[in-house]
Amino acid sequence: MWFFGLFKRRRREKSRETAYKRLETILERRRPVAVTEIIPKNEFEENSEKIKERIVDWVSDTFKVQKDRVKVEFEEHNGYIVIITNVLFE
Amino acid sequence: MAKVIVVTSGKGGVGKTTITANLGCTLAKLGEKVCLIDADIGLKNLDVVLGLENRVVYTLLDVVNGKVSAQEALVRHKQMRNLYLLAASQVATKEMVSPEDMKTIVKSLYPVFDYILVDSPAGIERGFRNAVAAAELALIVTTPELPAISDADRVVGLLENFGFNDKSMKVILNRFKIKMVKAGEMLTQQDVESTLALEIVGVVPDSEEVIIATNKGLPVVLNGDMSVSKVFENIARRLKGETLPLDEDISQMTEKGFVAFFKNLFGRKRG
Numbered sequence: 001m002w003f004f005g006l007f008k009r010r011r012r013e014k015s016r017e018t019a020y021k022r023l024e025t026i027l028e029r030r031r032p033v034a035v036t037e038i039i040p041k042n043e044f045e046e047n048s049e050k051i052k053e054r055i056v057d058w059v060s061d062t063f064k065v066q067k068d069r070v071k072v073e074f075e076e077h078n079g080y081i082v083i084i085t086n087v088l089f090e
Numbered sequence: 091m092a093k094v095i096v097v098t099s100g101k102g103g104v105g106k107t108t109i110t111a112n113l114g115c116t117l118a119k120l121g122e123k124v125c126l127i128d129a130d131i132g133l134k135n136l137d138v139v140l141g142l143e144n145r146v147v148y149t150l151l152d153v154v155n156g157k158v159s160a161q162e163a164l165v166r167h168k169q170m171r172n173l174y175l176l177a178a179s180q181v182a183t184k185e186m187v188s189p190e191d192m193k194t195i196v197k198s199l200y201p202v203f204d205y206i207l208v209d210s211p212a213g214i215e216r217g218f219r220n221a222v223a224a225a226e227l228a229l230i231v232t233t234p235e236l237p238a239i240s241d242a243d244r245v246v247g248l249l250e251n252f253g254f255n256d257k258s259m260k261v262i263l264n265r266f267k268i269k270m271v272k273a274g275e276m277l278t279q280q281d282v283e284s285t286l287a288l289e290i291v292g293v294v295p296d297s298e299e300v301i302i303a304t305n306k307g308l309p310v311v312l313n314g315d316m317s318v319s320k321v322f323e324n325i326a327r328r329l330k331g332e333t334l335p336l337d338e339d340i341s342q343m344t345e346k347g348f349v350a351f352f353k354n355l356f357g358r359k360r361g
Contacts, residue, residue, distance in 0.1 A: 014274030019236055020281050026240050027285055 044081065048074060059087055092125070092203040094196055095329070096225035097262075098249075099232060100241030102212030105264040106231050108300055110209040111139040111309045113229075113329075116322040118173040119311070120330070122204040125164065127176045127195070129221035130211035131187060134178035140167060141307025142175055149179035154191045160198045169312060174203075184216045189223035196224035214248055222249065227258050227329075229291065233265045234277040243286060260291040262325065267296045268343040279336060292325035293339040294318065317342035 044051075052072045059070045069088040074081050097110045107130070114126045128136035131150065137143045148163035153176070160176060167173040176195070192208075199206055210221030222228065228249050232242040242261070249259055263279055270276035283290050297318050303310035311319045321339045328334055 016271070016274045016277055016281070019277050020285075023236055023239055023277070023281070023285050026236070027243050 055083065055085060059085060063087055063089070065089060092196075092200050092206045093227065093329075094200075094206045094208065094225045095227045095229055096129075096208045096210050096222050097229045097231060098210035098218065098221060098245055099212065099230060099238070100214060100245040101232075101238045104231050104233050104238050105294070105300075106212075107135045107139050107209055108304070108309075109229070109231055109262055109264060109294070110207050111136060112311045112318075112322045113325060114173055114205075114207050115167075115170055115309045115311045116319075116326040117205050117207075117329075118167070118170040120323075120326055121172075123172045123202070124170075124205045124207065125174045125176065125199055125203045127206060127208045128178035129187075129192070129208050129217060131178045131182050131184045131217060131220075132180065133211060134180055136209050137165070137175060137177045138307070139304055139309065140175060142167065142177070143307075146175075146177040149177050149182075150195070151179040151182045151186060153195055154187050160195045161202065169308075184211065184220065187220050189219050192220045192223045214245065218245075218248075219252075222252055222254075227260070228254055229260055229262055230286075230288070231262045231264055232282065232286075234263060234267075234271075234279075234282060239277070239282060239285060246286060246288065256288055259288050261286055261288050262292045262294065263290055264294045265296040266293050266340075266343070268340065279340070290336060291328050292321060293336055294321050294325075295339075295343040 052074075055072045056067050056070045059065070060067045065087060071086040071088075073084045073086075075084060076082070097106050097113070099106050107128075110126055114124045118124045126136060126140070127150070128134050129150070130136070137146050142165050145165045147165075148158045150163070152158050153160050153163050164174040164176055167175070176199075196206060196208075206224075208221050208225060211217035230242050230245055230249075232238045246259060261282065263282055266279070267276055271278055279290055279293050295318060297310065299318060300310050303313055306313060311322050320342050324334050324338055
């Protein structure tokens with residue numbers, strides 16, 4: 001049977017199919033993230049320090065770095081809070 | 091009152107200027123009074139495509155600086171007497187013009203023309219913002235290639251921020267190769283339409299006639315391939331509100347008849 005397999009033509013994926021899949025992936029990354037829950041501004045402000053501490057703890061544990069080497073900042077962009085985390089690795 | 095249309099893309103080299111020139115000529119052929127504005131300051135080309143480079147005396151920058159009025163700076167086309175060009179300056183930079191300047195210029199031309207087409211520069215910076223500032227409709231030009239479609243999608247997002255919506259944004263698919271599409275080696279118009287989620291208002295074939303026409307300084311619709319001219323006529327009619335199926339553009343690319351049969355049989359290519 002393997003002999004016949006030698007003559008069997010493999011279906012080559014057309015470049016249009018590859019292009020379409022790649023295009024979908026490229027554009028999907030740009031699509032806005034679905035917002036499932038909105039946290040009121042005052043609630044966020046009251047707990048911001050706690051959130052920062054939790055992030056520092058998690059990053060410190062995950063990357064095995066000292067807590068003072070992790071810096072967390074919040075910035076507002078178009079009504080969203082962007083969490084910027086800097087880790088200073090040795 | 092004129093309808094103001096910006097021809098934009100994001101990616102450079104997809105054919106914005108060629109489409110602006112040809113669409114302008116076609117609308118003029120259909121009896122409309124048309125003004126083309128080259129907003130690609132510093133890298134202007136619209137005058138070259140139209141064959142008017144030796145006739146330009148005043149530019150957009152002269153209008154912005156108050157040297158002349160917008161109407162005084164216009165250059166009339168040699169053949170199409172109801173087609174005018176407001177050329178861009180070669181030596182200036184895009185930062186010398188603001189979106190407010192553009193709005194003022196377009197406003198002064200509003201009552202005189204039926205259509206004002208603004209040729210946008212590539213990119214998403216100041217030049218792009220100048221070009222879209224006064225437009226009510228955006229024609230996004232793309233080729234059926236990934237980088238061009240990806241940039242077109244980015245431009246769609248930016249245009250939405252400027253207040254455009256899916257009614258005021260339309261796509262022109264340029265350099266479409268029907269043979270490659272049939273062979274499964276090029277994205278189809280349906281692929282582009284579904285990924286960009288916008289209406290395609292025209293499918294322009296890839297044509298050597300465009301290069302020949304640019305060499306002559308005559309837009310292809312005035313001197314060249316009849317199938318390309320027909321596609322531009324279809325686009326112009328769609329912009330005027332007529333309902334024409336896209337298949338009419340595609341069918342222009344498929345050679346039919348006795349001659350085509352023998353061409354295919356012996357594998358001879360035109361040109």
